[in-house]
Amino acid sequence: MKIVITEFMDDAAVDVLRAAFDTCYLPTLVDQRADLLAQLEQVDALIVRNRTKVDAALLAAAPNLKVVGRLGVGLDNIDVAACAARGIEVIPATGANARAVAEYVIGTAMALLRPAYTRSAETAAGKWPRAALSNGRELSGKTLGLIGFGGIGQLTARLAQALGVHVIAYDPMFGPKAPVWAATGVACTRIDDLLRVADIVSLHVPLVDQTRNLINATALAKMKKTSILINTSRGGIVDESALAQALHASNLGGAAIDVFMQEPLAADTPLADAPNLILTPHIAGVTEESNTRVSAVIATLVGNYLRQKQSL
Structure with missing residues (x-):
């Protein structure tokens, strides 16, 4: 054969x-x-x-x-x-590849919460931005909101909980009384509530009609201005233009995006010059x-x- x-x-x-x-x-x-x-x-x-x-x-x-x-x-x-x-x-x-994705979520969340991790060039160039980079935030004590709570979402929750993170999740496949919530110690939450209270929102859903542009301008407006968005699932779930606008307007604390509507990215992508943004070429699950x-x-x-x- x-x-x-x-x-x-x-x-x-x-x-x-x-x-x-x-x-x-x-x-x-x-x-x-x-x-x-x-x-x-x-x-x-x-x-x-x-x-x-x-x-x-x-x-x-x-x-x-x-x-x-x-x-x-x-x-x-x-x-x-x-x-x-x-x-x-x-x-x-x-x-x-679940562990690779889960570690990507934790790693990029920490990098975006504490911008010093991504701005070493300034120190290397002889500048000393100590004051500007002394306002980073710790991961411990934050709330992670998982949209999608399958195997990858559940592993991400366990890693986050080990670091002192409170985890909530939304997944229409699991009812509020499903055993998975008690087994994992994760709170079952409505999506609007999750967007409103989470410090970090991580996407773990497939691209289907119900999830296409799930994170659009309306959803982004519900999030805290300091919140971080992470997408390792599929391009098309996040409205890339709306995300770029939210970042430029300082209506979002940052984002890490590994998957895109068009791969490789087009030269005129609205994400190209957005601030506080980590872009990676669909490698969250590849180590x-x-x-x-x-x-x-x-x-x-x-x-x-x-x-x-x-x-x-």
Whole structure:
């Protein structure tokens, strides 16, 4: 059976697949669409990250495709309904990058609360902005509001609680009496209340019709002027123009954004010159350790699925 891997994967996991299957690993194939489609006529398994579009055209070029492995958890780049209609299994690496995302949330929150962490160039240049940088804030004692309380949200809550942070969360999938609230010590909260009281708001929801532009100008206006917004979920959940306006108007304390409507960002993005803003290129869930875990999980699950198909 043949496997094609279109984006970067840990070498050890690729070697595991090569030992058992005809494996084509070309991590730049994602940027060579015509070459990618040409590779798929006899492919049984496809392994992707978030940039490969598993759409109608790709599926049409892969008549033998049996399984898609996703090196991550979001599935918005994969036409899941079309895969299901064809009987193609879609396998995400659920939970394997959760710690990386949770640590990103904590780390960027601390950096934005205490701006000295991101302004070392001034001290290196011989300036001494001690007074200006002495008004940073501590994470301990703050309120973290999580919008979405799945596995990543729950791990983020545990890390924050260990640092003395009060955690509240909104998730319509869990009712107020769901066991998860007592088990985690997190308060179930309405979204409007969360936006109003949280010092840090972190997003952990998929991009669906109900969450598109969830954080728009109206939502941002409900937040404290000192609050911090962190988005590691999906672009399109935050209205980027509204966020830039809020930052320029000092109506928000800061933001860390890892995911965007357009990736890579357009040169004329409204976020380009916004103050108190950390921008990262969709890497919150990608570390050396998480890449090893994600790759190993997908190599195992995809390999096992193909072996089951072979045995039928």
